[in-house]
Amino acid sequence: MDEQNLSIRNFSLINSLLVILNNHDENDTYFILAKYLLKHFDDLDELSIYDMADDCFVSRSSIHRFIKYIGFDNFTAMKHTFKETKIHYNAYISYATHTNFKKYVYESMNDMMKSINEMAELQDLLKLAKMIHDSNCVVIVISNTSSSSALEFQQGMIAIGKLVRIVTNSTPNLEILDSLTKDDLLITISVTGNYAIAIGDDVRKVNAYKCLITLNHSMQFEDYYNYIFYLSKKPHSSDHINHGLNNVYTRYGAGYFFDLLYSFYVEKYQTK
Structure with a gap:
């Protein structure tokens, strides 16, 4: 492409x-x-x-x-x-017709959650929670197909008094991104990395501190982002996934990551 x-x-x-x-x-x-x-x-x-x-x-x-x-x-x-x-x-279709589908999903989900938990400890997810807490404005950029998990996170953050905004490819309010400053935080969620690569030129122009959540270990992301949180330590690296990818990470990874991040945030910053 x-x-x-x-x-x-x-x-x-x-x-x-x-x-x-x-x-x-x-x-x-x-x-x-x-x-x-x-x-x-x-x-x-x-x-x-x-x-x-x-x-x-x-x-x-x-x-x-x-x-x-x-x-x-x-x-x-x-x-x-x-x-x-x-x-x-x-x-x-390939994902849904996987051999012994129920067993495959069950085992893959367990492996995924274990991997994300390990990476949360290894990379210190509290660091990202603190970035969110300390930033004046927080914007999440995510593909619309994965945005339901971000919307859940947004609602949860409102409950604890932190406003988070969301930009997707179906609601591309670029004025929000243009208005961000060095005191703000931009978080891109792109499990495969394809979306992050595709919007790289848009992200590069943003003045905020920039974070990426991804499964993809491509070196290209270092040109766009200040901080990268990897969902797995497995060596998945590609400048563009041109064969299609649909697995438990692409379907459930963002949701589990947001739940984990929210738990970290509430534990640290909820007013007693």
């Missing part, structure tokens, strides 16, 4: 389309176009803007506005993401 076309906004084509499908009225032009692309996703590589305009009874200018809305410069740029997006979503 051509990484120069990636950003916080357009990291996931399917995710952007699903956000529109879930939040727009059925008669809305953007809903119609998003639904069409999702239904014809397997044929997207061969689809032309003329086909789409004819089938959806809309003008090409309407499609161009829609493409801009979901974060791509043009129709060709959107199609360029097709092959990798297809590989990524095929990984969902």
